Amino acid sequence: LFIIIEALFDKKQRKCFLDIDEIRPIKWQTEKLFLLDQRSIPENNNYVECSSCDDVVDSIKNMIVRGAPAIGVAGAYAMVLSWINSHGESQNERQKIFLLDAEKVRLARPTAVNLQWAVNTMVETFKKVKSECVKTSLEHAAVAMHREDLLGNYKMGDLGSEFLESDSKVMTHCNAGAFATTGYGTALGVIKSGWSKKFIKHVFITETRPWLQGSRLTATELRSENISHSIIVDSAAASVMKSEKIDWIIIGADRIAKNGDVANKIGSYSLAVLANFHRAKFMVVAPTSSIDSNCDDGATVPIEYRDGKELLRPSDRDKESLNFCINPVFDITPAALIDVLVTENGAIRNPDQRKIAALLKYRC
Amino acid sequence: LFIIIEALFDKKQRKCFLDIDEIRPIKWQTEKLFLLDQRSIPENNNYVECSSCDDVVDSIKNMIVRGAPAIGVAGAYAMVLSWINSHGESQNERQKIFLLDAEKVRLARPTAVNLQWAVNTMVETFKKVKSECVKTSLEHAAVAMHREDLLGNYKMGDLGSEFLESDSKVMTHCNAGAFATTGYGTALGVIKSGWSKKFIKHVFITETRPWLQGSRLTATELRSENISHSIIVDSAAASVMKSEKIDWIIIGADRIAKNGDVANKIGSYSLAVLANFHRAKFMVVAPTSSIDSNCDDGATVPIEYRDGKELLRPSDRDKESLNFCINPVFDITPAALIDVLVTENGAIRNPDQRKIAALLKYRC
Numbered sequence: 001l002f003i004i005i006e007a008l009f010d011k012k013q014r015k016c017f018l019d020i021d022e023i024r025p026i027k028w029q030t031e032k033l034f035l036l037d038q039r040s041i042p043e044n045n046n047y048v049e050c051s052s053c054d055d056v057v058d059s060i061k062n063m064i065v066r067g068a069p070a071i072g073v074a075g076a077y078a079m080v081l082s083w084i085n086s087h088g089e090s091q092n093e094r095q096k097i098f099l100l101d102a103e104k105v106r107l108a109r110p111t112a113v114n115l116q117w118a119v120n121t122m123v124e125t126f127k128k129v130k131s132e133c134v135k136t137s138l139e140h141a142a143v144a145m146h147r148e149d150l151l152g153n154y155k156m157g158d159l160g161s162e163f164l165e166s167d168s169k170v171m172t173h174c175n176a177g178a179f180a181t182t183g184y185g186t187a188l189g190v191i192k193s194g195w196s197k198k199f200i201k202h203v204f205i206t207e208t209r210p211w212l213q214g215s216r217l218t219a220t221e222l223r224s225e226n227i228s229h230s231i232i233v234d235s236a237a238a239s240v241m242k243s244e245k246i247d248w249i250i251i252g253a254d255r256i257a258k259n260g261d262v263a264n265k266i267g268s269y270s271l272a273v274l275a276n277f278h279r280a281k282f283m284v285v286a287p288t289s290s291i292d293s294n295c296d297d298g299a300t301v302p303i304e305y306r307d308g309k310e311l312l313r314p315s316d317r318d319k320e321s322l323n324f325c326i327n328p329v330f331d332i333t334p335a336a337l338i339d340v341l342v343t344e345n346g347a348i349r350n351p352d353q354r355k356i357a358a359l360l361k362y363r364c
Numbered sequence: 365l366f367i368i369i370e371a372l373f374d375k376k377q378r379k380c381f382l383d384i385d386e387i388r389p390i391k392w393q394t395e396k397l398f399l400l401d402q403r404s405i406p407e408n409n410n411y412v413e414c415s416s417c418d419d420v421v422d423s424i425k426n427m428i429v430r431g432a433p434a435i436g437v438a439g440a441y442a443m444v445l446s447w448i449n450s451h452g453e454s455q456n457e458r459q460k461i462f463l464l465d466a467e468k469v470r471l472a473r474p475t476a477v478n479l480q481w482a483v484n485t486m487v488e489t490f491k492k493v494k495s496e497c498v499k500t501s502l503e504h505a506a507v508a509m510h511r512e513d514l515l516g517n518y519k520m521g522d523l524g525s526e527f528l529e530s531d532s533k534v535m536t537h538c539n540a541g542a543f544a545t546t547g548y549g550t551a552l553g554v555i556k557s558g559w560s561k562k563f564i565k566h567v568f569i570t571e572t573r574p575w576l577q578g579s580r581l582t583a584t585e586l587r588s589e590n591i592s593h594s595i596i597v598d599s600a601a602a603s604v605m606k607s608e609k610i611d612w613i614i615i616g617a618d619r620i621a622k623n624g625d626v627a628n629k630i631g632s633y634s635l636a637v638l639a640n641f642h643r644a645k646f647m648v649v650a651p652t653s654s655i656d657s658n659c660d661d662g663a664t665v666p667i668e669y670r671d672g673k674e675l676l677r678p679s680d681r682d683k684e685s686l687n688f689c690i691n692p693v694f695d696i697t698p699a700a701l702i703d704v705l706v707t708e709n710g711a712i713r714n715p716d717q718r719k720i721a722a723l724l725k726y727r728c
Contacts, residue, residue, distance in 0.1 A: 232690050235537075235599070236634075237634060239695035270600075270601060273641045274637055325594065326604075331602070
């Protein structure tokens with residue numbers, strides 16, 4: 001698979017691949033997973049060392065690693081660690097632990113389907129190989145997934161940016177960049193590619209409460225690439241769309257239903273409605289691993305609700321009486337509000353069930 | 365005027381007036397103005413003592429006092445302090461200082477027209493009275509404005525809540541409550557009145573970045589009145605409107621143009637567009653002092669841009685490279701998106717130039 005996808009890149013793309021940006025949130029070294037602690041970006045660039053499956057699960061739950069593609073790949077490595085750490089047990093016991101750990105990883109966060117997809121891929125790999133080859137096969141599968149994600153991002157960047165016209169003003173929400181993936185990014189990949197092709201004039205970043213992935217992570221990425229940008233509060237999106245005549249809203253996805261409905265960071269649906277009103281176009285960029293072929297439409301996507309305290313200032317969090325916060329962290333954008341869906345297998349206008357099924361045909 | 369407005373209240377309203385809520389952001393005592401420092405609510409209830417016009421101007425600029433009606437009344441008292449403090453000067457000099465101070469107060473914040481309205485009222489009072497009566501007249505004028513604002517809020521609460529049906533789910537943005545006025549509130553006055561009439565089932569409060577007036581101030585007010593409420597991030601408004609089938613969005617105003625366009629906290633326009641899409645109704649509640657008869661439409665309202673650092677976490681504020689924030693603190697909602705405008709002089713559906721002119725006829 002790796003070779004097939006790599007063959008898609010032309011020379012221009014290869015060049016791009018050489019002078020890659022430096023942000024790598026996931027590193028696999030000598031049977032340890034190192035995850036960049038994204039909670040303290042931009043103040044600190046600390047990697048958390050994960051030497052067990054539980055370490056990775058906790059890191060996913062606690063937002064050390066976030067972004068659908070990134071948690072998918074981290075989940076794959078978690079399965080490698082699970083197998084490595086049970087080496088003293090009987091073969092039977094190891095299998096039991098592996099399958100129990102698979103379930104733990106699947107449940108670490110509910111909305112992004114990439115996590116389930118990655119774990120399922122690892123479990124299938126596990127079931128296919130002989131017992132003496134399990135470790136090597138799992139490690140190879142995880143590393144392949146890691147590399148394919150990065151390659152897919154470059155492909156999506158190239159495909160998506162072709163929809164932009166020169167001097168476009170774009171807006172993005174949350175962080176669907178290098179931090180959210182294995183590098184380069186999905187929505188931010190399109191923006192980086194569009195910037196390098198001189199199709200983009202300026203990027204407006206919504207800060208993205210409550211975790212501020214926009215003002216902390218996306219701003220850090222665009223700054224490091226010298227891409228012209230501004231940060232705004234989430235609620236300024238409507239007035240900025242109007243005053244700046246925004247051309248495109250470009251976001252990632254945590255799960256895409258068969259009919260094209262998209263689950264993504266809370267506020268994405270709001271931007272889609274506002275874009276519709278202001279005649280800005282709306283682009284979703286995500287790997288085909290984010291498409292859930294078990295999910296008919298957005299109504300069946302499980303929406304994660306995190307602790308309401310995440311909305312409060314640290315000084316207010318102890319006050320029991322203040323905890324009247326509702327904290328859904330994703331919302332559903334109906335396919336009807338999406339102009340373009342970009343995947344590594346191709347980009348489609350006005351996504352619907354038929355077109356999405358066609359995209360998946362080519363998934364290995 | 366005080367007597368006329370008071371006469372409007374029926375017995376039920378009087379009762380309401382007796383068991384008033386306790387939040388009073390502005391207190392005038394023995395020639396000093398005490399302003400509740402709203403930046404540290406709910407942690408602390410500290411009053412800042414202002415003994416000069418400059419003290420008040422600084423308090424307005426630094427958000428110690430905020431909310432269009434509240435800064436209007438604070439501005440009126442600033443003019444009293446200006447006069448008191450120049451008592452050692454010649455009559456000519458005092459007048460010069462007074463008019464210079466008037467200009468300073470007018471410019472403290474640009475968007476809310478109440479500040480200009482209050483200062484103009486004080487300057488007119490000053491010009492009308494004999495020199496030996498200036499202090500008494502100014503103090504009386506400011507105290508009358510203070511009392512009328514509170515009475516007007518009860519009137520608006522009663523008028524506005526009559527538009528609600530039983531078991532309404534409402535959403536409000538920022539704080540247009542007791543904290544933003546002299547007590548009770550404009551939009552929150554309608555919500556408090558609606559709750560007491562059992563027309564409201566639940567209130568959704570947008571946290572309102574960057575100053576969190578929703579989660580800090582509005583939540584504090586509703587909690588103290590035991591009104592059922594939840595706090596959400598600003599960007600969750602669209603998905604909550606859809607999932608909860610919100611009936612009404614109820615907000616205040618900083619300036620209303622002659623044609624009915626409304627300047628209010630950044631994000632209000634966003635909510636109006638989202639309400640339109642979700643068929644929720646949109647109500648603006650503000651005293652007639654917020655109507656600017658010199659302003660034809662929203663395009664001519666000056667929008668305040670505050671320091672971009674307000675968007676950043678304290679730990680990020682020192683990093684020069686991070687300051688790519690654009691921080692408009694108000695936006696314009698076109699009249700076409702407003703279903704009801706409530707003032708102390710009456711409430712109108714689908715506000716337009718003719719109806720607004722009629723409302724102003726009765727302003728003294």
